[in-house]
Amino acid sequence: MSVTADPPGRRAATKAANRAAIVTAARAVFAEMGYGGATVREVVRRTDLASGTFYNYFPDKESLFRAVLEESAQEVRARVQAARRQALSLEEFVAAGYREYFGFLASDPEAFELMRRNSGTIRAMFDEPIFGAGVDELEADLRAAIEAGIVPPLDAEYLAAAMVGAALEVGVAMVRREPPDVEGATQLATCIMLGGIERLGREA
């Protein structure tokens, strides 16, 4: 009798489990010490694997970092963009994106810490990546909205930057609160941006 079901092959199952263990440990390490301070050894230590095993899964620290980020950031971006796609008005567009983003932060503090702690490294490493890609997507969406006449003509790059930056910092403040009020953060951020866009339209 086999206690553990293993139709997908036991070999493969172990492989997936090991990879997952490494990535999970790495997420914690990168979040705690930052990319520069992290060490392949430290990641392995938080695992019951041998040091040599690590290199069967990742060639080095940078690859591991990329893998960890992909899993986390990809998810946020996808969720935010999906939420925005359903918006029927500018207000919904802004609010939906913020709500999804703040909700994610509140639900996964470690992923948040990981991204916050390493934001500088991320930018330096991918130079326009993961998170920067989030900015790009927003910028593209804004340009489309401007074309469509929903948003007045203005500097989409700066506006996207402002929206993302505000989200990042408000997110930090929100996570510090107990319990984190996603709705309050969403409302404030949304209101500021809508009011700002309004006024930009008036001045332009």
Add this chain to the structure above:
Amino acid sequence: MSVTADPPGRRAATKAANRAAIVTAARAVFAEMGYGGATVREVVRRTDLASGTFYNYFPDKESLFRAVLEESAQEVRARVQAARRQALSLEEFVAAGYREYFGFLASDPEAFELMRRNSGTIRAMFDEPIFGAGVDELEADLRAAIEAGIVPPLDAEYLAAAMVGAALEVGVAMVRREPPDVEGATQLATCIMLGGIERLGREA
């Protein structure tokens, strides 16, 4: 004849020069590799001092990091606050702060890179410091403005966070532009925040 004037004593002059050399080299190293990846050795290497000499000036990497930050961040904070103090209206208050900040970024790209690259570490290390202190000052100023009735009653903490976050990201976008247009960034950031505050007042 003495080529170099040295009334303050040659001993003392060398000491100041060495310290300055270390701090300057360190600024570059921290900006390039980030705190975690930086190394006392690497800093010393960019200096014509011996490794042992370093320890006559700083006990370790963290102390050095604190010294480097103090010199850079202190200046920005002081300039921004000074500019704000002279404001006679809300609009001037917001615009003056942003203009001073963006002006600083444009004038000292290395300091900017230093702070951006290590923002996560800074927050983790001082947990409410240098830059966080900037947020606190802004928050205090906002609360005062609310008391005075200049700004409608709203969540000063979140608003301060949004203002600072927007500044950080817009700053990144601005620095990428050639040449960096301080005025454009200032106008956009100011307009968004004023419009946002306006709308927040309307909704509250």
Add this chain to the structure above:
DNA sequence: CGGTAACGTGACGGCCGCGTCATCTTCCGC
């Protein structure tokens, strides 16, 4: 069942950063 290849293991050599210390240089006060 037995052979095989895939995979986990951990010890190893090389390298590098750390902080110290004995030694030498150089400025200062007399």
Add this chain to the structure above:
DNA sequence: GCGGAAGATGACGCGGCCGTCACGTTACCG
């Protein structure tokens, strides 16, 4: 000038990380 001390120097021992590799173990397949 001269003696003394402040300070610069860089080699040193130690510890830790890196990536590899020869060896065991074990799932898979016929």
